[in-house]
Amino acid sequence: MGRTEYLIAQKEMGRKVAAVWPARYPAELLWAHGICPAEVWDPPLEPERASGHLQPYVCGIVQRGLELLLSGGLRPADILLFPHTCDSLQNLATMVRDLGGEARRCLFFYPPKRDAGERAIAYLMAQLRDLSGELTLHVGPMNAGALEDAMELGSQRTEAMRRLYDLRAEGRLSAGNAAFYAAVRACEFLWPEDAVHSLHTFAKEQEGTPSDEAVPLVFSGVLPQPADFMEKLDGLGVRVVEDDFLGCGRRIVRRTIPAGEDPWRVLAERMQALPPCCTQGASVGDRTNFILELVRRSRARGVVILDVKFCEPELFDAPLIVAGLRESGVPVLILETEMEPRTPAGMLTRMEAFLETLS
Amino acid sequence: MTILAAGVDVGSLTTKAVVVDGAGRKVGWSLVESSPHLAETGREALDAALGMAGATLGELSAIVGTGYGRAVLPFATKQVTEITCHAMGAARIFPGTRLVVDVGGQDSKAIRLGNGGDVLDFAMNDKCAAGTGKFLNAMAATLRTGLDGLGPEGLKSRKQLTMSSTCTVFAESEVISLIAQGESVPDIVHAVHRAMAKRLSGLVRLVGAAEPAVFSGGVALNVDLVRLLEEALEVRFSVPDQPQLVGALGAAVLAMGTK
């Protein structure tokens, strides 16, 4: 079932749908209010209407998200949720709400940009409560115990995702890159129970030793873009064995958060426990170490930094992370994508040349 | 019977082929204009090179395809990227090469080589016309010097002008302004070359300048530009006699090695 059909079915079931922009947001809270989040990362649209509102130097994620909205693709969404991630998304959010006449259904969320310890947790908790208040106004209050149930589903989904990532890193998953990311990215819009089921099924079907002698690499960046790039990598004999993609591996809590009495607190702590991210002010050292750890656990032969053109948070970190990785003896390739409809020849040439240096 | 191997470098503008003997020496070569039918052009170039070598396709022990069209050559026994091939070709002509700067019609690249001629790092510009032969083509058209005329004109320059644009479109209008202001063609050409050298030196610095250095690709014949790049990087460049064939030579050498 395609994404659109699935979301229509959700609505028919009585759930609400929230279009959610990148990147980090409290999905559990939305579930607790009976809202199915549908993340807007890279709708396959060329920015036509959007270019009347955005300069050419704005990244493809913002351009396409706006294009989706302007083309009417988000009409069925009950809520538009904009977590604060970067300058461009920040301004897109207010353009949509304040200049685009969408004040009625726009909501916001601000993950803290620094490690402010208890202050950040307190602020997050206050925001979560405020957001719940806003959601109540929009769709009604949470049922008793709904938040606890949602937290449990969140744990299950994280567990299922972690298991999949572990299998892949250990070389015990036969699926190719394209299939892997299709499964992982389906969770951008699946209701959590469906997501858990889908991930479990995929793991079960794909558990096994991969048949090919693919070159194992770790990828870091924003998204597995262009859309056919993972398929192309399958053709080139590259296996992505771990990833630090903002939209994928960087949103999986890699360690167990102790259960707590206060679900609001646990939810805040979960958000703060996510891997280090440039959009949250994580240090270059922490990010480099995280990627090195991914290389170590997956025994990858190198790292590919896959940046989206104009993406400031990533592009500021990249040169320093690359230097750090190279100092640690890890071969690194830097690629840049403009989220083209098809992987450009130049990108494949660079990938192949990198593979040639590894052999 | 001599052992022969060949390399075919299919670019979007030109296609080159080189045939080498067992010692890696060039015994035949060709350069033809590319057509949209890349496989046909590749074959045409290869046949011409074979003709010069007095050999036939069947005598080739291996053929390596490289360049933009490397995936569509039915006769190639292996495909290798132009990065690896240019490194190999340059190191073959100038043993010990540490840096290759290749500027073709549509792209430019900087390749750092290790001790053994292996590729350590590379940087490419294949998105923006500035810094490629296309930029020079556009300027040559605006200034009516012809592409081959740019080098000699630039060498005649007596006055230093500055061009600030890195965008080809902006640069064209800057050139027109300079013409309108009465500046001489040699001075303008030299300024164009300086702007391009600045751009190329940025690309090189991504991988790190080093010596011995080789400048390959059609643009290497522009003496004025090469000199300006040398100044910008404080590095001496060696230019092969046939700078456009470096990729195909490298491919041929690799083909010989795969036997």
Add this chain to the structure above:
Amino acid sequence: MSLRDKVRYRMMKDVGLPAAMGIDRLRKARRVRPRDPLFGPPLESSGALKNLMMRHYGLARYAEGAMPVAWVTSGAPVELLRAFGFYTVYPENHGAVCGARRVAPDICAEAEAAGFSQDLCSYARIDIGHALSGKTPVGKLPRPDLLFCTNNICQTILYWFKDLSHMYGIPLIVLDTPFLYGEPAAATMDYVSGQIRDMVTALERITGKPFDEARLAEVLESSRRGSELWGKVLATMRHRPAPMTIFDAFVHLAPVVSLRGLPVCERYYEGLLAELEDRVERNVAAVPGERHRLMWDNIAIWFALKPMSRFFAENGCVGVAGTYTNAWAETAHHLDLKDPWGSMARAYGLIFLNRDLGYRLDLMARIAAEYAADGLVLHSARSCKPYSVGQYDIRRKLSERLGIRTVVIEADMTDFRAYSEEQAKTRLAAFFESLEGGRDGAAAAAGGGGSGA
């Protein structure tokens, strides 16, 4: 920190620099520059401004080792640093100087050679390029002991300063001011004021000095006064004819940005204000041919101030208002000695760049009315996403709402490599022509920038 460095700093401050600047003044006094007929008499305060900033960068050379040095972002609560005796350097101001001296591409190239994308903010590329190469037109910048930033102006400074922290191996203090969609929630202001309170503890630890509450009170008072004086300086441009232009304002902005909270800042603006009020009284015009009054949105195009100013004046246009210059007068009134943390949280958390575009629209409409602006020039600055993203829609809305002509020019604050003077002039020329045609609700038809085409 060494005694020798402290003594040397003192010597330069009290004797060396004044002497060097005195000689420089004598030398310059001999050169007589011809008056540009397009403009009224140049501001006499400009000389004092030049000396003030020269002294600031001159002293900066000797600050390293003599006192703790902090590099600060323009929207950070510098008052805290002053209370602890830091010498402050503003990389954004340094960036503007590099832009004006047309050396930005050269320094940026150093950062780009190290792999930093050319699409990143040019101020950041200049700063990183300087960190890698030492290149600067101001002699020498003191190595920082501390980096101090606030993301009220943008998120990019967070990434930029974090990189510097990594490269220099020094601590970074961040004040996280959440972006405000609508009125701020109580939790948000608590978060900000709480962080400010925590900073005092961090600064005590870093400097080894106890917090001096009285000193902070002094600095807050000075900061507020300096900002209020700046507001009055800007307000003189409401007069017809305007005694100075927005291009002058961009230049005279430097003290309130870099020297806010210091007595020199207040004294400077007292002098400038007096000069401007005198001009207002005598109806001395900055541009004698003033016909149209324009508002400028976004940061200045530092490398093109003079030519831009001339082009405006040639067409009878005077820039009289700006959102950028206004920012340093906008929120200082919140500063309150009785509530230092909360008031600083408001003064810094509520700046317009940290607020939604509906707020910005209302602010721009208000400024346009106060200054009787009949046209709006929007500088779409490639480097500055929070300022530039949304400008196309702001332009359309303001044009409808106020019935004024508008134009967008694509440029950057400092990096002129991607700037087409031809393109900008063509758009402005068409805009100026449309101004001559009188007011109506349509945006300038030719040379428009709404679609970016």
